[in-house]
Amino acid sequence: MSRILRFIASFLVVPGVGSSPVLAAEPDEPAAAAWYRSGADVVAQHASERVDRHRARNVILFVGDGMGVSTVTAARILAGQRAGGNGEDQQLAFETLPFLALSKTYSATQQTPDSAPTATAMVAGIKTRDGAISVDETVNRNERDAAVIARHAVTTILEQAEAHGLSTGIVTTTRVTHATPAVNYAHTANREWESDADLPADASVPDIAAQLVAAQRKYGIEVVLGGGRMQFMPATATDPEYASCQGSRRDGRSLIDEWLAAQSASSYVWNREQFAAIDPQHTRHLLGLFEPSHMQYEADRRASDEPSLAEMTAKAIGILRNNRKGFYLMVEGGRIDHAHHAGNAHRALTDTLALADAVRTAQELTNARDTLIIVTADHSHVFTMGGYTRRGNPILGLVVEPGRARPDLARDGRPYTTLGYMNGSGHADLPADSDPEVRRPINAGRHIAADDDTDSPGFYQEALVPLESETHGGEDVAIYAGGPQAHLFRGTMEQHTIYHVMRRALGF
Ligand SMILES: [Zn+2]
Numbered sequence: 001m002s003r004i005l006r007f008i009a010s011f012l013v014v015p016g017v018g019s020s021p022v023l024a025a026e027p028d029e030p031a032a033a034a035w036y037r038s039g040a041d042v043v044a045q046h047a048s049e050r051v052d053r054h055r056a057r058n059v060i061l062f063v064g065d066g067m068g069v070s071t072v073t074a075a076r077i078l079a080g081q082r083a084g085g086n087g088e089d090q091q092l093a094f095e096t097l098p099f100l101a102l103s104k105t106y107s108a109t110q111q112t113p114d115s116a117p118t119a120t121a122m123v124a125g126i127k128t129r130d131g132a133i134s135v136d137e138t139v140n141r142n143e144r145d146a147a148v149i150a151r152h153a154v155t156t157i158l159e160q161a162e163a164h165g166l167s168t169g170i171v172t173t174t175r176v177t178h179a180t181p182a183v184n185y186a187h188t189a190n191r192e193w194e195s196d197a198d199l200p201a202d203a204s205v206p207d208i209a210a211q212l213v214a215a216q217r218k219y220g221i222e223v224v225l226g227g228g229r230m231q232f233m234p235a236t237a238t239d240p241e242y243a244s245c246q247g248s249r250r251d252g253r254s255l256i257d258e259w260l261a262a263q264s265a266s267s268y269v270w271n272r273e274q275f276a277a278i279d280p281q282h283t284r285h286l287l288g289l290f291e292p293s294h295m296q297y298e299a300d301r302r303a304s305d306e307p308s309l310a311e312m313t314a315k316a317i318g319i320l321r322n323n324r325k326g327f328y329l330m331v332e333g334g335r336i337d338h339a340h341h342a343g344n345a346h347r348a349l350t351d352t353l354a355l356a357d358a359v360r361t362a363q364e365l366t367n368a369r370d371t372l373i374i375v376t377a378d379h380s381h382v383f384t385m386g387g388y389t390r391r392g393n394p395i396l397g398l399v400v401e402p403g404r405a406r407p408d409l410a411r412d413g414r415p416y417t418t419l420g421y422m423n424g425s426g427h428a429d430l431p432a433d434s435d436p437e438v439r440r441p442i443n444a445g446r447h448i449a450a451d452d453d454t455d456s457p458g459f460y461q462e463a464l465v466p467l468e469s470e471t472h473g474g475e476d477v478a479i480y481a482g483g484p485q486a487h488l489f490r491g492t493m494e495q496h497t498i499y500h501v502m503r504r505a506l507g508f
Helices: 003-009 031-048 069-082 115-124 146-152 156-161 208-218 255-262 272-277 309-320 336-342 343-366 496-508
Strands: 018-022 058-064 090-092 099-104 167-175 223-227 266-269 285-289 325-335 373-378 384-386 421-425 463-466 477-480 491-496
Touching: 018 069, 058 115, 058 343, 058 496, 069 090, 069 343, 069 384, 069 477, 115 156, 156 167, 156 325, 156 477, 156 496, 167 309, 167 343, 208 255, 208 343, 208 491, 223 309, 255 266, 255 285, 266 272, 272 309, 285 309, 309 343, 336 343, 336 421, 343 373, 343 463, 373 496, 491 496
Parallel strands: 058 325, 058 373, 099 491, 167 223, 167 325, 223 285, 266 285, 421 463
Antiparallel strands: 018 090, 099 477, 373 477, 384 421
């Protein structure tokens, strides 16, 4: 390969993978020369890049829920190893974006936050209290008075985009009423009020699903794709996919029917076949609810049942770009967080790679000259990567040091994994593929053995502090960005600054 081709290749992302290796040495090139050249090539590319100060027509905000820096590092190594390489020199699609900043994720009330105030920060430009969905921090978590909520509601970037005539969309692997998607269109004191069955009896504020339909009547969100059918179906209705599953609504409303009636040219789909049949050019509004609750983890997803995050992203962009004025789209890899809470790195990393694939899809379908792409996390997890593991050692495996054939042993005579958690359910000796939501006895103490299959999707990494559910982490997360005004992301930033960059980029 010529020098120039190699230079170009070093920034290409292999289609369908969402990642590629950075370092491609010539067969006869000494390792030191290849390292040196790869560093010089990156600087040469950066030196020739210009800052794009144009207005952005479109903004796509990707949120890896719980995707801390250690998750990105481990996922990139897993991608490289699945592609047959050592893994460490791999680059995920969003790691090719030119600008990077750190995001301080604390909320108005929490040192380590939950997803409601962090998502509110990103889409509404202020920090707020725990559990709050696009209302300010003065609102009590039990505030159920609609008038109080209305007084303290904060306008979101999605609402502003609609007011300016742009199209908008929300794509997630969680319930579409879950905190991160909900902050775009709902205003409520408590993230748990997703259906009317979750609301206190005397509440005058509508539940989150009802607020989505109200927003649909008021201004019409063009695309909503994810999970969470139960919140939209009356308790008397049976789920179309699972006969044992009923809707959750006590008010008897079918919010799916109401959503369809709210705007013209609206379609509703709940499975892969219906989703595939949607023609983006002739669809103005699309609601897709693919599971009664959250969608499946990518590691468990059956392609015949549910679309992937990348496929949903592609469909959303296809519909949104019918509007020449532009669009705002949020895409959430929402279950990275859930797998981490379970102490299960395999599913967390596989969902991270699904998000990387969705970013790559968006990069291919949009133009970097008019579309600002942002990739970030709402918060981190207490997920760590360590030990003096040799290059190319399986990222989900036991620590093996350079020059050794056997796993390193700790002072208790047991091996240990490269990946682990500071707290969570991994204190218990969980059988592989056991349900992480089932409560376990506390048999604290290390239990791992050399013949454990640490690569299996159902393996639970060890955890130090015995908690039912692993917790979020409080350290900063990364913001990756490319496109118009992406240079405004720099240094260590407060999380709510993300909204202000989007607003300025769109010229609001
Ligand atoms: Zn979480």
